[in-house]
């Protein structure tokens with residue numbers, strides 16, 4: 536999760552988020568190079584001594600400064616498209632989780648396992664445990680097995696919400712009347728926090744998501760305890 540003075544992306548907990556971070560760093564490097572070049576050129580204008588006062592056109596330089604930026608943009612566009620299609624790939628999921636956005640809480644359905652379903656509300660500050668995270672912890676966590684492909688189906692019951700977990704690189708809108716799909720793989724155990732990221736009303740900030748990533752045998756134990 537994000538903590539104080541953390542300006543960067545959160546550490547990834549899934550291969551897709553790792554790729555997103557690589558792409559972010561790649562794009563930022565190109566951005567810095569362009570900014571430094573343009574900044575240098577603008578700074579040097581202060582020392583202009585009108586050497587090329589009568590220069591009105593230059594075919595070669597105009598060819599270069601038209602085509603070169605186009606090529607640089609390709610270096611961003613192609614990896615971006617690769618990632619876009621990679622994020623949409625569904626890799627034979629072993630668990631399907633359905634998450635429904637409400638004003639203002641999430642509810643979950645494990646349709647693969649005898650229809651387990653529950654609501655997940657934020658814990659109010661005055662009821663928070665001493666080691667709890669304010670505005671982030673919930674009463675019922677989403678328990679999911681690590682190292683397994685997980686399909687998430689997202690929808691909403693009232694207005695548009697968004698199921699967003701930064702560490703997993705997942706961000707899917709829950710839209711009434713639609714069923715959106717994506718998938719992810721959690722590659723380490725732990726708690727992963729997320730929040731709704733569509734402005735959905737007065738308590739938009741108070742419908743967090745907590746994923747409890749556990750080994751597969753723990754997950755099976757949890758599922759069978761809930762079935763009885």
Ligand code: CUA
Nearest residue numbers: 696731735739
């Ligand atoms: Cu739900 Cu914002």
